[in-house]
Amino acid sequence: MTTVSPTPALISVLIRSTGRDFLDTALASLTTQNWPNIEVLVVNASGQPHPPLPTDFPHPLQLIDSEQPLPRAQAANRLLEAARGRWALFLDDDDWLDAGHLARLAAAMEAEPEVVLAYAGVRCVEKDAAADMQQADGWRTLRVFDDEFDPLRLLIENYIPMHAALFDVERLRPHVRFDPAFDLFEDWDFWLQCLEQGSFAHVAGCSAWYRIHADSGAGVRLERAEQAEAALDQLLTKWRTRWSATQLHQLVGLSRHVRPLQQQLRATEQAAAQERETFATTLAAEQTSHQQALQDLRAELTCYYENSRSWRLTRPLRAAADQARVLRKTLQQRLPHWRRQVYQRSLDTLTSLYRHPQLQWLARRVPASWKRQLRNQLFARLHRPDNRTSLSSTDLENRRELGPQPLVSIIIPVYNHAAYIEQCIRSALTQCWSQLEVIVVDDASPDPAVADILARLATEPRLKLIRHAHNQGISAAQNTALIAARGEIIAFLDCDDYLESDAIRRCMAHWQADTVYAHSGRINEDESGREINRINFVELPRQNYFAENLHAMYATHLKLIRRDVFAQLGLFDPRFDSAQDYEMLMRIAFHYPSASFVHVPDFVYHHRIHAQQASEQQQVRQQTLTQLIQHEARLRMAIRNGEYPRFLSVIMLSYGKHSQTLEAIQALNDSIHIAHEIIVYDNGSAAETVDFIRQHIDGQFAQVRVFYGERNLGPAQGRRAALEHARGEWFLIFDNDELPRAGWLEELLLRAESADDIGAVCCRVAFPDGKLQFSGGSVTTLDDGRIELSLHDQGKAYDELASCVFRELEWSPIGATLFTRNIAPYLHDGYPNVFEDAGVSFALRKQGLRLLNAPGALVWHEHVNYRPDVDMAAQYMKDRYNPALMLKSIASFRAENQLLIHDEYIWRENGLYNLTPAQLDARLEEALQMDSRF
Secondary structure (H helix, E strand, O other): OOOOOOOOOOEEEEEEEOOOOOHHHHHHHHHOOOOOOEEEEEEEOOOOOOOOOOOOOOOOEEEEOOOOOOOHHHHHHHHHHHOOOOEEEEEEOOOEEOOOHHHHHHHHHHHOOOOOEEEEEEEEEEOOHHHHHHOOOOOEEEEEEOOOOOHHHHHHOOOOOHHHEEEEHHHHOOOOOOOOOOOOOHHHHHHHHHHHHOOEEEEEEEEEEEEEOOOOOOOOOOOOHHHHHHHHHHHHHHHOOOOOHHHHHHHHHHHHHHHHHHHHHHHHHHHHHHHHHHHHHHHHHHHHHHHHHHHHHHHHHHHHHHOOHHHHHOHHHHHHHHHHHHHHHHHHHHHHHHHHHHHHHHHHHHHHHHHOHHHHHHHHHOOHHHHHHHHHHHHHHHOOOOOHHHHOOOOOOOOOOOOOOOOEEEEEEEOOOHHHHHHHHHHHHOOOOOOEEEEEEEOOOOOHHHHHHHHHHOOOOOEEEEEOOOOOOHHHHHHHHHHHOOOOEEEEOOOOOEEOOOHHHHHHOOOOOOOOEEEEEEEEEOOOOOEEEEEOOOOOOOOOHHHHHHHOOOOOOOEEEEHHHHHHHOOOOHHHOOOHHHHHHHHHHHHOOHHHEEEEEEEEEEEEOOOOOOOHHHHHHHHHHHHHHHHHHHHHHHHHOOOOOOOEEEEEEEOOOHHHHHHHHHHHHHHOOOOEEEEEEEEOOOHHHHHHHHHHOOOOOOOEEEEEEOOOOHHHHHHHHHHOOOOOOEEEEOOOOEEEOOOHHHHHHHHHHOOOOEEEEEEEEEOOOOEEEEOOEEEEEOOOOOEEEEEOOOOOEOOOHHHHOOOEEOEOOOOOEEEOOOOHHHOOOOOOOOOHHHHHHHHHHHOOOEEEEEEEEEEEEOOOOOOOOOOOHHHHHHHHOOHHHHHHHHHHHHHHHOOOEOOHHHHHHOOOOOOOHHHHHHHHHHHHOOOOOO
16 A cells, blocks of 8 residues: 655745846745745735746746836735745745755744744855955855844744744734834744744754845844934834833843943943053053163163273364254254245235336336246245145055043034033033043034023033024034034044043044044933943954945944045035044045044943934934935945946047156046046147156056147147047046045046036045135126136145035136036137136026035145246247237137136236226237237
């Protein structure tokens, strides 16, 4: 008699899909399962056409389509309704299973019929370059979920990933559904519903894989704290009335058990801190002892030598040598200062003579090129940098020795919250760190109680108070504080939170020479100061701060950032108000290595959670901004990796300075990884320059195309001639004596991508002495209607934070500027040598386009004033500053914009100051007809 084996129970594998490429891996893992009776249901949750499913799949495979996007809860319920199996398992389309996963879980369900669910271990993995080198399979394990079943723990946290579990559909479906009200923690809520129907079984060992990537879910890495806390409140609101008295008693008992452990941990931390202090004191005492012993030894040697005859005889010679060394050192220190004083006084004297009314007849008889050359030579010697190489470095500075007690500035932006701000500010003022200042910026709080509190604290010696006349937003408030701060390290504190008294000291104990960003643990408290929980993210890998925080920000709460980081990357961008800290983190994490970040596990920051914190509208805004920040972060990385969709044309004029042209091209090639071309147009250079270009540039670079002009067309028409050959979608005008700083292009392109109405974005441009040439342009209207074109931040140190703000421009200098339109139509012979950038800027603005700066895009300008020895320097200065041709540029700008530019050099050299309005009009009309050729 033949025995017929019973048919294995049907298992329904339920997949929520958005059409990602990962689905192939998930499906492939189901073809290898040892369990023979499987059906696979795939719901299209994207609302878009879904890629076709394989036709040769070994198990029944069905696509449940949807014409509109389905949230996760709704998609899961659609699958539950369609499942025909006795048991079911949810599998996301980016995860996969080992071959024995279903069979292991089915065996547990058969062995323990009373359970409603069996789950196995899940390994959370991430694939990256480091992992490819470290492990054969190319996956790096971030976390493992494989814990014994504890129903009490499930009330506190979800430790069962979705595809870890096989559940009894027949028993659960009448009672359990995914709650559509949940956008986060919907799977946790589902497990809690299942727990009401019966017990779970744990099958030890990992047999499923959870893929961590930019778009993976929130189950392994926390989302933004505000979003997670709101979701947790939602979950507790639903379940607190459904928990039994026994469960509540168990939770209370657990809390009583945890409290002594927390106190023990805190005592241990304090003891460790005390041990560190004792060790430091002992070490200092030993150092003092060694120094005293060394001084005693020196005294004995001195006594011995001074008592010897030869020592006494040579004493006058030694004294003379010592005096000579002191004098030589003094001269070396003072000579640069004396030299600069002479150059400055000479420049001031010549400028006064040039402007003297009674000497105008003489000044006009001296050729303009001679005067300009003399002025530039004095200027170059006056501003000659002491260390040109370090200032011109193209790398961001990762290491900086700050000494044992650097000045720390704690900045606190204030807007209302009168109930909390005094405790907040006093917690900053009473820090035990000796070198400290506190900067408070009141962003025009409407609550009068705030002003009273700040007035009461105004006499505190460590405190600097600033008040905005009108509300500008948190980014502007933080930027105001940053500009006012003097510290090498900046700490950030929200006005409704507060610090432990030794918070700064404990954080600085972890600071290293290569640290740029430190973040601490936090204690969450309610409105009355009662502790809710503690978070320090110590369990996270913290190996790739950019990739890890791209999914969810955890580098919080007390943040300490090195000051020069803001000088390199720019201050806070007001576009991201309420999520500005996240955007700044992603900017820093992109440009600096993860080794520059330090996690301080100590709980030194008290974060207050209260009803006034965030409305539903603010939460929606934060979520929208978070998505935008993540989009821009991914775009930065794409640009670095050469995956940018726009083709870029770089336009470079050559007119002398041939070695600098080569240096600029090499620097551009090193820093531009996207598809691009560099068009070099030689604008009628001397034979020496042309020969150099043919030998060292033309044909030597794959992306470089060189064109040669027979004569000098001037900067406007020269660039126009180059643009006629450009094939790009966007156009970067880059001078041949400039060098870009690391990471400049990503910030420049990101700024241009920030809105559809942007016409141009300019870099911050600095001279070799560290002083800024410009960070954009502004327009001033004089009383008589004339305008003056000014440069933002001209003459400021490049690391002065006031020069690092995001702003909209009234005009943009053309060198080191990105244009989103081909500007060739605006570059004509009406601008032979100057103001073509103003003409282009005003033309773009007439089209409704905006002009912006990019404070994180820093470029060094090796101007001829700083390298007067370059080839064709004299000819360049003669053509560039020809006053008659400059007058034609003024006339052209007036004809196009009905605005008259005032520039002292042009007006004085052309004798315009004494002309009547009619005479001035005649001169300008005459200038328009002038031949623009050099």
